Structures are given as structure tokens and as C-alpha cells.
Ligand SMILES: Nc1nc2c(ncn2[C@@H]2O[C@H](COP(=O)(O)OP(=O)(O)OP(=O)(O)O)[C@@H](O)[C@H]2O)c(=O)[nH]1
């Protein structure tokens with residue numbers, strides 16, 4: 001819901017960075033959105049791509065978003081596993097079937113507790 | 129032609145590209161402010177609780193009852209977050225407790241800078257006496273507030289019986305951040321198909337060790353446990 005304001009704060013940060021480095025254009029930026037950050041990737045990208053046009057400095061910036069797969073700890077066997085993330089809108093068949101296979105691959109129980117993954121990080125900025 | 133800049137030089141020439149490693153949270157500004165809010169609150173002599181729930185889960189009513197139970201022994205201050213109106217702050221003031229209303233004017237959550245402003249106003253009300261306990265009632269919303277640390281010491285999530293026991297599973301990021309979950313409006317249990325067991329299992333899947341208290345502001349059932357939780361927290 002607040003993806004737009006987060007995209008705006010990213011753009012503000014880019015402007016500051018570009019000034020610091022006396023660059024005229026930001027060309028590429030990479031951001032990591034954690035699977036449990038509560039931030040919807042599509043909305044964030046959509047917001048960014050609208051807002052970036054407001055300034056010559058950022059209007060050609062290409063946003064690259066990395067979404068790491070979520071990591072879970074099994075509450076039954078304590079093992080840690082990575083279970084590929086289903087993006088909203090993707091793999092709807094799986095979701096519709098109610099068969100979202102969130103089970104511990106070690107012991108097959110479904111008491112999986114999310115581990116970390118709440119981050120929203122600006123990794124790298126390319127400018128010229 | 130150079131693909132990078134579209135210029136007419138035949139040979140690809142070197143653009144002066146800089147790569148800057150930032151590796152910082154986009155929420156850093158909020159996190160810094162939250163950190164300093166926490167200090168500020170401690171300097172006021174208090175601990176703060178951030179209360180998050182859907183609209184109408186009973187946050188303000190819970191505060192009214194809590195104030196009645198504690199106001200003779202604990203100095204309480206309240207920061208109310210709403211999109212519009214002073215109504216919730218007025219309800220708290222009617223109990224004789226200083227309350228600051230933050231109206232977000234549309235924003236779906238409180239953030240640390242807004243709360244910072246609220247703390248200064250609250251301090252003004254305290255006339256140098258300080259506080260023991262500050263409640264921050266967030267904007268009614270089970271999604272967005274979870275992203276923003278306000279500088280609280282405990283985060284309490286309310287889930288009311290009419291909302292349904294599937295909410296922890298549907299709003300995982302909010303419940304995962306809870307230090308305490310309150311199941312509110314327990315007096316309504318006979319009228320809804322709410323399963324306390326489902327709510328508890330789903331919550332503990334997200335956060336295995338989080339305490340859960342069932343209560344009703346209408347009948348007062350379960351309040352003892354909640355008041356004990358607050359007293360225990362204030363002792364430390
Ligand atoms: N039956 C019953 N009703 C309750 C209880 N607690 C609150 N209510 C009612 O629920 C409605 C909403 O309560 P509020 O305390 O205003 O809820 P809120 O979470 O502060 O609402 P917002 O600030 O608008 O998000 C009111 O009509 C309350 O009287 C309870 O324990 N039992």
C-alpha cells in the first residue's frame with residue numbers, strides 16, 4: 001500500500017547520491033525486496049517507473065529488483081529450508097488449487113516459520 | 129553508433145560510469161528516527177507500545193479500559209494515529225489522560241518522524257513530570273503499519289473475533305512482528321465461527337514464542353492477564 005512512497009524515497013536518495021558523485025544520469029540501480037518485507041514488487045516497480053520521469057536525472061534509470069526466495073525454519077524438525085516464492089499473480093494454478101506446497105522438505109510437516117527476509121535494500125547505483 | 133548514448137562516433141567510447149555500492153535499507157531514515165524516538169521515550173522515563181490492528185478491532189476501547197485500571201498507579205500518555213478526526217484522542221482525554229492526535233491526512237500508517245512530533249507535544253502536556261507508559265495507537269490497518277518501527281518497546285497486534293481467525297495467515301508480516309497478540313471482543317465468540325485454536329496455531333507458526341491473550345473490553349474477561357503483562361513489562 002505504501003509502495004509509492006517508498007519508491008519516492010528511493011528516488012530522493014538517488015538524487016542525493018548523484019549530487020554527491022557529480023553525476024548527470026542514474027542509469028541502473030539494484031534493490032533487494034525481502035520475501036517477508038510486505039512490499040509488493042510490481043507496485044514498487046510501477047511506482048518507481050512513473051515517478052522517475054519527473055526528473056531528467058532519473059528518467060533513464062533502470063530498476064533491477066532482486067527477490068530472494070524465502071527461508072523457513074521447520075518448527076518440528078528445526079531444519080532450515082528455502083522454498084521458492086510464488087509472486088502474486090504468478091502460478092495462480094497452484095494458488096487456486098489450494099495446493100501451495102509449503103511443507104518442510106525434510107519431515108513433511110507444515111509448521112514452517114519464516115526466517116529473516118523483511119529487508120528492503122538499495123544495493124548498488126550506476127551513474128554517469 | 130554507440131548504443132549507450134546514441135552518439136555518432138563509430139567506435140564505442142568509454143562513458144564515465146560510476147558504480148556506487150550503497151547497501152543501505154530504504155527505510156533507513158525511518159529506522160534512524162525510530163532509534164532516536166526510543167531514546168527520547170526512555171529519557172521521558174517511559175516505555176512505549178505500538179498498537180496495530182484492522183479498523184475497529186477495539187484499540188481505543190481497550191485503551192479506555194486500561195487507563196481506568198492503571199491511571200492511579202501508572203502515568204500514561206497516548207498518541208493517536210488516524211487518517212482524519214480528533215475523535216480517538218478526545219475519548220482518551222475524557223479519561224483525564226494527555227493525548228496527542230496525529231492525523232495522517234491519508235497516509236495508511238504512522239511513521240517514526242510523525243511520532244517524533246507527537247512525543248514533543250506529549251512532553252509539553254507532561255509539564256516535566258514524565259510518563260511511565262506511552263501507548264501509540266496506529267492507523268487502523270493490518271498491512272502497512274508493520275513496515276514502520278516507531279521507536280516502540282513492544283508491538284501489540286489486536287485481532288477481534290468478528291474479523292475471523294484466518295487473519296494471522298492472511299497478514300503474516302504484521303503478526304510476525306508481534307510481541308504480543310490480543311484476541312479482542314471475546315464476548316462475541318458465541319455469535320461468530322471464530323476458532324481461537326486456529327488463530328493461535330497460525331500465529332505460532334509465524335512466531336513460535338509470541339504470547340497470546342484473549343480478552344473482552346466489554347466484560348473485562350482476560351483483562352487481568354493484560355494488566356499483568358503491562359506491569360511485568362514496566363518492572364524491567
Ligand atoms: N462486543 C464488543 N465490542 C467491542 C469491544 N471492544 C470494542 N468494541 C466495539 O467495537 C467498536 C470499535 O471499537 P474501537 O475501540 O473504536 O476500535 P479501534 O480499533 O480503536 O478503531 P479505529 O481506531 O477506528 O481503527 C466500538 O463500537 C466498540 O464499542 C469488546 O470487547 N466487545
Ligand SMILES: [Mg+2]
Pocket residue numbers: 187188189216265
Ligand atoms: Mg481507535
Ligand SMILES: [Zn+2]
Pocket residue numbers: 074075076077078079104105106107108109
Ligand atoms: Zn521439518
